[in-house]
Amino acid sequence: MNYLFRPVFKTVLKRKETWLCVGFSAFPLLLLLVDFFSTNFMQLSAPKGSLSFLEFFGAVESVQYQLTLPIIAFIYLVVTCFHDEIKSGKMFLFKDIKRSKILNAKIASVIGVYFIYFILTFVASLITYYLHLIHMDYTSGTFLPTQLVDLQDAIISIIGIFAVTQLCILISVAISIKLSDGLTMLIGIVFALISFIAPSLKGLKYFLPNGYSGLLVQLGFGTSLFMIVLLFCIYALIIYLCSNRAFKKMEY
Amino acid sequence: MKIIEAQNISKKYKANSFYSLKDINFSIETGDIVGLIGKNGSGKSTLLKLMAKAQKPTTGTLKFKGIDISKNNNILDKFGIMIEPIFYPHLTVYENLMFFLEIHKKEKYVNNIKDILELVDLWNAKDRKPVDFSFGMKQRLSLALSLIAEPEFMILDEPFVGLDPLGVKKLIEILQQWSATKHTSMIISSHQLNELEDLCNRYIFIDSGRLKTQFDDKKNFLIIRLDMQVAQAQQIIASIATKYQLEVNKQELELPLTLDKGKLNDILEQLSSKKLIEKIYSAKDELESYFTEG
CATH class of the missing domain: 3.40.50.300 (P-loop containing nucleotide triphosphate hydrolases)
Structure with missing residues (x-):
């Protein structure tokens, strides 16, 4: 394991921007709060006894992604860890440690924060589901959906969003090494917006990992999962190689 | 090294x-x-x-x-x-x-x-x-x-x-x-x-x-810029430098600040009698000159 990861991750964890990102993982807990008010905001609806935990978690992931705010927070974290540090001369701290090691440690740290966010979202969803939603008539009270096709749909949806969010983070990293904070935010958000609408577009849905939740019936579970993993690996590798090249050539 | x-x-x-x-x-x-x-x-x-x-x-x-x-x-x-x-x-x-x-x-x-x-x-x-x-x-x-x-x-x-x-x-x-x-x-x-x-x-x-x-660094030296156009300048300066073991750098003679009164007066007398002294300055003046004169 890259020895730089531990110290770099510790510094990233101490950033306010990190806690802003992680704070969005409390999003499902809002359902607990809104029930205290008589409002239609964030009201869930589903056929009676149909909503399992995993489907609820899939829906939370999807809403969080479409909310855009968490992804903006992650792009902001990337900007502070990359472009801001390059611009402000913090890179002098690293002297001439191999550039790819520094890059890997930084990327792994930001992705690490995303994993924390993902796990905490999972935990917050568990709390919300089993403490609160379980009392609603539209939940089934089971962890997994009873129908196989619903289980497959939930898995493809969760993995698709998980993959596309990480691609968005990686793209922001690549841009942030060379371009300004504003441009990184803009391009990152444009990518996120394209990825929202991609699953609804005929030609584009095959090109992004989150497009395959709509293709499950057509392609089947195995092919859809394979395509998500394949696309993610190809895109992630290409973006990483571009980032690595730019980071090696970077002057500050 | x-x-x-x-x-x-x-x-x-x-x-x-x-x-x-x-x-x-x-x-x-x-x-x-x-x-x-x-x-x-x-x-x-x-x-x-x-x-x-x-x-x-x-x-x-x-x-x-x-x-x-x-x-x-x-x-x-x-x-x-x-x-x-x-x-x-x-x-x-x-x-x-x-x-x-x-x-x-x-x-x-x-x-x-x-x-x-x-x-x-x-x-x-x-x-x-x-x-x-x-x-x-x-x-x-x-x-x-x-x-x-x-x-x-x-x-x-x-x-x-x-x-x-x-x-x-x-x-x-x-x-x-x-x-x-x-x-x-x-x-x-x-x-x-x-x-x-x-x-x-x-x-x-x-x-x-x-x-x-x-x-x-020449902070412990006084530097005398010499007029080398004067007749016999080379010989006079070489003779002073040898006698008092001084450094001559192009047209500059470097006098250590530790030089005693007798030697200092003797050197300045020999140089001034032939009107060889163009300018006397310290190391600090020299440093500043790089900024003012470029």
Whole structure:
């Protein structure tokens, strides 16, 4: 394991921007709060006894992604860890440690924060589901959906969003090494917006990992999962190689 | 022994049509404290950034102890770098130093933290975050970071800028103390000539990206510029130099300040009787002349 990861991750964890990102993982807990008010905001609806935990978690992931705010927070974290540090001369701290090691440690740290966010979202969803939603008539009270096709749909949806969010983070990293904070935010958000609408577009849905939740019936579970993993690996590798090249050539 | 050797270093930025540095050659010996002087935009910071590998030279090589620094990673392991105040404002002073030691696998120097922080007067602020520090405190934290792993060579870019007279005095004392105890070589760029005079034993003067001159410190000398057009000037000067064991550098005669009254009067009498004296000045005047005359 890259020895730089531990110290770099510790510094990233101490950033306010990190806690802003992680704070969005409390999003499902809002359902607990809104029930205290008589409002239609964030009201869930589903056929009676149909909503399992995993489907609820899939829906939370999807809403969080479409909310855009968490992804903006992650792009902001990337900007502070990359472009801001390059611009402000913090890179002098690293002297001439191999550039790819520094890059890997930084990327792994930001992705690490995303994993924390993902796990905490999972935990917050568990709390919300089993403490609160379980009392609603539209939940089934089971962890997994009873129908196989619903289980497959939930898995493809969760993995698709998980993959596309990480691609968005990686793209922001690549841009942030060379371009300004504003441009990184803009391009990152444009990518996120394209990825929202991609699953609804005929030609584009095959090109992004989150497009395959709509293709499950057509392609089947195995092919859809394979395509998500394949696309993610190809895109992630290409973006990483571009980032690595730019980071090696970077002057500050 | 040469610790640093710059050979034909040039740097041209893509956006510029001109060279920011052109054909720079110099070397730094072990124990040298070299003052890098020059006007704003002369290329001082660019040169230091090339030495810190933050930028790559367009042509030429920079060597540390005979090894080309561009050839491998971790060549700068023994370097202390203070270019811009570099630290994480969201970490405490102590955490910043620990982070630096961890990323460079230098945890063996963890026991230095207290001594270094006491040296730079920040021990009492070790648990504070530098975000609300004064400029002087930020400079001293950057200095602590550059000193913590006991470097063999230090790069300091304008370390006195923004410091009040007390801060400057403190910084000079720290660097003098460090140099005396650890024999660390340094290159220091600065506009503050008085401060450089107290520290440096050599100077490199850069103007418009070109190395104009490099010379040893002469703060313990009085320099007499001579009129060499006068008849028999060469013989008279050679005779004085031999008799009193003085250095003659082109048309300049260097008189040590320790010269006794009798010898000093004798030398000046011989020179003045032939109207050979063109100008008398101190090393400080000479340093300043590089800025005023270019």
